[in-house]
Amino acid sequence: MLKINRIGRRIVFAFLIFGVTLVFVFGVILVIALQSFEANMLDDILYTELQEYQMQIKNAKTLGFPNSRMTIHTYITPFDEIDDMPVHVRDLTQGFHNVTYNDRYFRVLVEHIGETRFTVQFDETSIRQHGRDFVYMVWLCSIIILIIALVIGWKVSLRVINPIKQLVKQVSAFKHQPGESLDLSVFSDDEIGILAEKFQHHHEQLQQLLIREKEFASNVSHELRTPVTSISLAAELMSAKPNLSALEFGRIRRIQRAVDEISELIETFLMLAQIKNESNLFHDDCALMPIIRKVIEQQRVWLGDKPVEMIIEEKEPLKVKAPPGILSVLVANLVRNAFRYTNQGTVTVSTTTSQLIVTDTGAGINAAMQAQLSEHTVNDNSGNTDRARLGLSIVQRICERYGWTLSFNSAEGQGSQFTVLFF
Incomplete structure (x- = not known):
């Protein structure tokens, strides 16, 4: 179910990324367009005002605010009287300027005509405040759009994921009801x-x-x-x-x-x-040591008169949730191989709380068969080891069926150790 939830999150995340990208691009374009429109509009107003004053007062050389209005002030000043102008417009060059003075914002146009300096000033403080309010409104709308995108993404993910969850649930039921x-x-x-x-x-x-x-x-x-x-x-x-x-x-x-x-x-x-899923249906704990002792007695015939010492070590009691018959087959194949291919030395069968360990001092396993065991492909039926290969293949199949882990350590001519990890 974790992967399905990740699919749902990816769908929501995709809608979120799409919404963020769309809102960000749209917001930036809108703000830039607003600022550009505002600047162009103010420049047009200033230039129009300047043209009107030039037409009305062609020879004016009076410092002050002729026809001054609330937001537009015009200074018509001879060059030798520029020092008497307000400080925030005194040193401006020709052209358009953005000026901040006494916490107010001005758009200023300066133009020299003959010996006269024309300075038209527009107070855009209120316009800028409205512009900031507009930007805040844009971002507020963006947040609302993002929330809507998240809700839509969540709804869409539910519509997409719910059928998959139903399919997974029904397929998972096969495990208990084949x-x-x-x-x-x-x-x-x-x-x-x-x-x-x-x-x-x-x-x-x-x-x-x-x-x-x-x-x-x-x-x-x-x-x-x-x-x-x-x-x-x-x-x-x-x-x-x-x-x-x-x-x-x-x-x-x-x-x-x-x-x-x-x-x-x-x-x-x-x-x-x-056996089909019996590992999930069999819940009784089965003690392994009695099975080990019984199997060893049954398989002693393979030792014959060989000088081999049999050692049983119960380091810790081991109980496994599995049918006794399966455990008997598992132990028998490991013990039989140890008995069959050990001509002298010892065969040791030991248990811990989670492991069965069968160790022998026999012939060991050659490199080719070790590779097959590692790849779970014990399928070579040549030579004198046919029954050993078959026994190990059976052990591997049992371990795979019940979710156990089979590991081994062997060197040719130096013996082998097989370990079954039950949990």
Whole structure:
């Protein structure tokens, strides 16, 4: 849901950026246009006033305010009497000027005609105050526009995000109710509705695939169990015969071990094929140490007469939320590989509050297989390590299914250590 909220925030942010940019550009243009219009208007007024005075008083040389009005004052001064003019306009050159004097603002036009200096002054203090009020009004309107943009962006984001949230909610429900279907009626006939239809189509295909997989696993397990059971019973009957030679008894034991291993593989594949989200449905804590001891006794046959010491260390009690059968398969594959490929030394199985650690002093793992383990692609079926590869592949699949982490540390000829982190 965090990513969906980010999409909504991005939509609102986009509207906000658009609103800020639009308002800023519009406000700046409006203020600049106002100031330019004001300056041009005042310059036109001053120039018009000057032209009128020039026409009315062509030879005037009197200092003062002839025809002075409230906002416009005109000074007509000979050059030798300029020092008698007001200080704020005395030293101005010809042209237009902005002058501030006694906290008032003036627009001044100065022009020399013959021996006379014409100075027209316009008091624009009130105009500037109105201009500031206008700028404040522009920014106030800008803030209102930004608020409106935020509200519109929020509304639009809700209209866009709500269907996505509904789709995510319904798809997430598949995790706990795999057989459920999407309610397509809540989606409009748009891109999200099309996406929901595609999700539904793929979900139905996956459900059909799972059903076929379960049926296949059930049928195959039934077909395989019958001959395996027959072989197992035949081996038991043969081992019960009197006067068996050591060679014959050894061969029968090899048959029984092979039958036991095939039976374990059948049960493992059947369980892996049928489990669907059981990691979320199984809530009972299962103690791992009793399973470890039982598995070790079952797998001791792989040690035979090899000088290998078996060490069990329960550093801290470990309980895992998973079916005992799955835990048994996990431990059995790790222990079996350790027993099979350790000719001398030790095999240590230890637990902490969150980890299962299986360490051996056996043959170790070559670089090629380590690369496959790191990439989760244990698929090479060559050489004498077929069963080891298959066992590690099963362990990887179980860990992936339940969200556990499998790590290893191994050097060829120096042994291996496998660690399963449960939480």
